[in-house]
Amino acid sequence: MLSLHISPSSGVPVYLQIEQQIRQSLASGLLRPDEALPSIRRTAADLRINPNTVARAFSNLEREGIIRTVPGGGTFVGSLTASGSGLLKAEKLRRIRPLVAQLAIEAAQLRLGPDDIHKLLDSAIDDLARRSRTATRSSGEDK
């Protein structure tokens, strides 16, 4: 199930917040492949945000193959293998680089060494994989 939270005063454009949260929900298994997403209108009304903003986020995600729209049939999460596959490796790296740079700065300020950071990163990746596995398993039980 998708649950979005928008923080309008954060300075991050709202369409980007939506994109990031949908990507994150998919990565963590909160959203499952082929799951139906609420309509643009519904999402906009629920979040009290402009429908054009939701449409912009959805169309960006669709271009990347993360979600797909069936004309007249609604919007669905893409299959897992498809998500992100529409992007070149260079583009994927370009996107993640600022986050890593931010991490490096914070770590330096807190006087944390590379070992500490590597360890944290590894455990975060493991965590995500575990949650994703659990979600897949419980989706199997549903059926």
Next chain:
Amino acid sequence: MTTYALQTFELVKTYNTGISLFGKKTNAVNALSLNVPEGSNYGLLGRNSAGKTTTIRMAMGLARPTRGSIRVFGLDPARDPERVTVLQQVAYVPEDKVLVASFTVRRLLELNRAFYSSTWSDDMARKVCQRLELPLDLAFVRASLGNKTKTALVAAIAQRSRLLILDEPTTGLDPLVLDELLRLLVEDCTAEGRTVFLSTHQLPEIEKIADYIGIMDRGKLLLEGRLDDIRSSFRRLTVRGASLPGTGPQILSATCNTDATQYILQRDPDEFERLLVADGANVIESVPLSLSEIFLELCRTSEEVEDEQAIL
């Protein structure tokens, strides 16, 4: 091609503010050029007496421009018979929600329904009353400010017009009702392709539902554009380095402290940051600004410029 619901061209409105014949003239609106795309949810932001209400009154044909022009769907709202066509397509919630004291909500809605019979929706009137918790048999003589605002909103939304003009639509509304109003505007206006043009100084609410923003101060337009574009053009940058630039097209303001310089950037922040780094500067912090911060910075800077001009 973009079509516009509302456009103004070098619009000026001058009022006499003195009491004698030789009294001072003030430009309530000063060379204003607004572009409100059809289908947008446009927030006109400004402090008190920025000229928002005067602009809206001219759009409704309630005041005549001193110079320049204003067009609603390409028509002149101050000239007959075009005015009639404008009024058929526009719903308006004025700033002062003055309603006939002896009327009830029901009576007012019936009048509006007769007046706008071709577009009016009873279902929508019922739905909005319910959502905003407005009793139909309430007489305005006993109505609170919030209930007067709600009544004006119900009448405007149920009119199902192409353009909805709301002047300070949140006056007197409690947070729950305000939240319902935002939902109604999103779901039953913008999602159906209707244009919503609203003025306010309540930034946090509007920042969510608006996709276009205009910021006015003392009659002038300081900034206009797509909200997402505006958000990504502004940034606060704290930098340490030698011989940093003090002015430039990207810089809205620069404050030098003993050990660092703080910039408020209004354009191409990435490029500016790259140039500084290439010159050997050290970027300490680079953060986006919220709409409230952008609003404050712009109003502050424009006041400083005007004060300087007044001294010269």
